[in-house]
Amino acid sequence: MVLRSFLLALLLGMFVGYFSWGHSLSLTILSLSLFLAYMIIDKRYLLFGFVWAYYLMASRGFLFGVESYYENLIYAFLAWIGVATVSSLLWVLIWTRSFRRRLSLFPLLLIVMILPPFGFISWVNPLPSIAVVLPGFGFLGLVLELIFIYLVAILWKKYDYARYYFMTLMSIIFISTLYYFPPKVKENLVIKSIQSDIEYFPMTFDKSREYRTLKTFFYKVQNTQSLNILLPENALGNYSSVQSMLWQELDEDRTVFAGATIYNARRSNNINALLEIDHNSTKLLYKQRVPVLGEMWKPFRNKGTEATIFEQAIVKINGEKAGVFICYEQLLVYPYLQTFFYKPNILIGISNLYWAKGTNIKSIQKETMELWAILFGVPLSFSVNG
Structure with a gap:
C-alpha cells in the first residue's frame, strides 16, 4: 500500500512537471498544484515523491543540456538528480503533520x-504562473494567488466535494487565458530582438572564429529596419576596443543592445554583460547578477564570472526603466521581485543556448520571462541564440 501510494505520487508529480513547463503558456497554471500539495498531503514521503518527480520532469532539459555541454552523461545525471533532490528536501523539511x-x-x-x-536553484517555481489568470495585477496578483491556494486547501481538507469544484474552477481558468491582450509598448522602447542559431562560445581563444561571429551579427543588425536592436548573450564575444571599431559603421540613429564578455584585469575574472552600442560609443549597461553557479560563478575562487547578486535591479534605456535578465537568472524568482520593486517599463532577456538545442530549457526561460512580464503588465524583448 505504501509503495503503491508513493508510485502514484511520483506519477502525479511527473504529470504536473511535464505539462506545466515547455508547452503552452496557459498550462503553467498546473504548477500551482505544487503549492496545494504541500498543504493537503498528509504523508512526508508522499510529498517528497510528488515534489521530486515534479522537479525532475519540469527540468528534464537540464539533463540533456548539461550532457551536451560537458559531454559527460554521468555528471549531467548526478547534477540533475542532485538539484532536484536538494530542492525537494526543502519542502519535506519545512513540513509537519499538522495541517x-x-x-x-x-x-x-x-x-x-x-x-x-x-534561491540560486529555484527553477520552475510556480509563483509567476498566476499571470495567466491575473495579467497586470503585479504584487497584488501574488497576494491573491496565495489567498487562492489557502482557500482551496482549507476547503479541500474540510469538504470532500470541494475538489470537484476545484476541477471546474481550473477549467474556467484555462478558458480565461484565451482572452489575454499584451500591453502596448512605448515608441522609444520598441526593441527588435534578433534570434540566431550560431554555435559560438562565451570564452574562446579562436579570434578568427570570434570575429566571424561578430561580423554575422553585425550584418543581421544592418539588415534590420528597427532603430533599437537586441542581440543574444555573448553575441559580441570577448569585447575590446578593437572590436568596437566595427560598430563605428553603424547608422547614426541606431542603438544596439548586445551581450558580451568583458575581462576584469583588476579581479582576474570576467563580467557577463549587456552593452549599449551606437556608432561612436559603447556603454556597459548591465552586469549579470547570477551567473551559472559552479560553471561560470565560482564564489570560492578568484576566477570565473563575477556575480553582482543584488546590484542593478534596473537600468535606464532611452530614459525609461528596464529590467535586464541574462540567461540563468531568468529561471530564478528573487531577481524579478527585486526588479519589479522599482517598477520597470520593459523587461529584456538574452540567452546563449547553443548547447541546449532539442531541450525545453529555451522554452522554460522564455515562459518564465513572459509570465513575469504578463503579471506586471510590461512588454518583453527576448533574444536567444540556439
Whole structure:
C-alpha cells in the first residue's frame, strides 16, 4: 500500500512537471498544484515523491543540456538528480503533520525557496504562473494567488466535494487565458530582438572564429529596419576596443543592445554583460547578477564570472526603466521581485543556448520571462541564440 501510494505520487508529480513547463503558456497554471500539495498531503514521503518527480520532469532539459555541454552523461545525471533532490528536501523539511501548522509554515517555505542561497536553484517555481489568470495585477496578483491556494486547501481538507469544484474552477481558468491582450509598448522602447542559431562560445581563444561571429551579427543588425536592436548573450564575444571599431559603421540613429564578455584585469575574472552600442560609443549597461553557479560563478575562487547578486535591479534605456535578465537568472524568482520593486517599463532577456538545442530549457526561460512580464503588465524583448 505504501509503495503503491508513493508510485502514484511520483506519477502525479511527473504529470504536473511535464505539462506545466515547455508547452503552452496557459498550462503553467498546473504548477500551482505544487503549492496545494504541500498543504493537503498528509504523508512526508508522499510529498517528497510528488515534489521530486515534479522537479525532475519540469527540468528534464537540464539533463540533456548539461550532457551536451560537458559531454559527460554521468555528471549531467548526478547534477540533475542532485538539484532536484536538494530542492525537494526543502519542502519535506519545512513540513509537519499538522495541517494548521503547514498553513503557517508555507510563507517560510516560499521565502527559503526564493532567497539565496537556495534561491540560486529555484527553477520552475510556480509563483509567476498566476499571470495567466491575473495579467497586470503585479504584487497584488501574488497576494491573491496565495489567498487562492489557502482557500482551496482549507476547503479541500474540510469538504470532500470541494475538489470537484476545484476541477471546474481550473477549467474556467484555462478558458480565461484565451482572452489575454499584451500591453502596448512605448515608441522609444520598441526593441527588435534578433534570434540566431550560431554555435559560438562565451570564452574562446579562436579570434578568427570570434570575429566571424561578430561580423554575422553585425550584418543581421544592418539588415534590420528597427532603430533599437537586441542581440543574444555573448553575441559580441570577448569585447575590446578593437572590436568596437566595427560598430563605428553603424547608422547614426541606431542603438544596439548586445551581450558580451568583458575581462576584469583588476579581479582576474570576467563580467557577463549587456552593452549599449551606437556608432561612436559603447556603454556597459548591465552586469549579470547570477551567473551559472559552479560553471561560470565560482564564489570560492578568484576566477570565473563575477556575480553582482543584488546590484542593478534596473537600468535606464532611452530614459525609461528596464529590467535586464541574462540567461540563468531568468529561471530564478528573487531577481524579478527585486526588479519589479522599482517598477520597470520593459523587461529584456538574452540567452546563449547553443548547447541546449532539442531541450525545453529555451522554452522554460522564455515562459518564465513572459509570465513575469504578463503579471506586471510590461512588454518583453527576448533574444536567444540556439
